[in-house]
Amino acid sequence: QAGLTQPPSVSKGLRQTATLTCTGNSNNVGNQGAVWLQQHQGHPPKLLSYRNNNRPSGISARFSASRTGDTASLTITGLQPEDEADYYCSAWDNSLSAWVFGGGTELTVL
Amino acid sequence: EVQMVESGGGLVQPGGSLRLSCAASGFAFSNYWMYWVRQAPGKGLEWVANIKQDGSEKHYVDSVKGRFTISRDNAYNSLYLQMNSLRAEDTAIYYCGGGLYEYWGQGILVTVSS
Numbered sequence: 489q490a491g492l493t494q495p496p497s498v499s500k501g502l503r504q505t506a507t508l509t510c511t512g513n514s515n516n517v518g519n520q521g522a523v524w525l526q527q528h529q530g531h532p533p534k535l536l537s538y539r540n541n542n543r544p545s546g547i548s549a550r551f552s553a554s555r556t557g558d559t560a561s562l563t564i565t566g567l568q569p570e571d572e573a574d575y576y577c578s579a580w581d582n583s584l585s586a587w588v589f590g591g592g593t594e595l596t597v598l
Numbered sequence: 599e600v601q602m603v604e605s606g607g608g609l610v611q612p613g614g615s616l617r618l619s620c621a622a623s624g625f626a627f628s629n630y631w632m633y634w635v636r637q638a639p640g641k642g643l644e645w646v647a648n649i650k651q652d653g654s655e656k657h658y659v660d661s662v663k664g665r666f667t668i669s670r671d672n673a674y675n676s677l678y679l680q681m682n683s684l685r686a687e688d689t690a691i692y693y694c695g696g697g698l699y700e701y702w703g704q705g706i707l708v709t710v711s712s
Contacts (some may be wrong), residue, residue: 584660589643
């Protein structure tokens with residue numbers, strides 16, 4: 489099953505802003521948007537955002553999500569050392585009747 | 599506090615079977631879609647299957663269709679994954695979860711190897 493496309497890695501400086509992208513098609517991202525997950529090494533993923541920038545309780549407002557057409561984006565402002573992690577997007581695909589994931593973006597905070 | 603605890607993983611030979619279980623607590627289990635997501639060593643996340651609140655609807659990734667079966671028992675707040683005809687490429691940490699990726703277990707390792 490075709491997945492979503494994410495850049496493998498992004499590097500930004502401390503306190504800078506990082507924007508991670510996730511590209512799909514009209515059957516998935518372009519239809520219902522994407523969810524964003526953060527995963528630190530050795531830990532399960534954690535939900536950051538769902539359904540067009542809804543954040544679960546406890547998630548910092550430094551994390552914001554958006555979508556333009558078939559591409560979803562996650563913007564992280566004021567980067568902190570603890571933001572260094574892998575970030576995944578996922579979306580429900582109407583044509584596949586399945587959830588699809590991106591390959592993940594490794595964020596490095598310099 | 600939400601807790602999801604997987605069990606039933608381990609080492610199995612190719613062609614063998616395993617049944618994963620997931621015990622959930624701290625949230626209204628019967629109100630949520632539930633899912634299994636896996637992660638091969640050093641790789642990204644892969645959605646495996648999900649199941650509707652009453653078990654009436656199930657979906658699978660193509661690579662496990664016909665081999666894996668997801669089920670649930672709302673009376674016991676439990677989720678299951680029956681895995682048959684296992685292959686080396688099924689080797690991964692398997693996470694159970696609930697809702698829209700809201701709740702996650704710690705994961706359990708399944709290794710398929712001779």
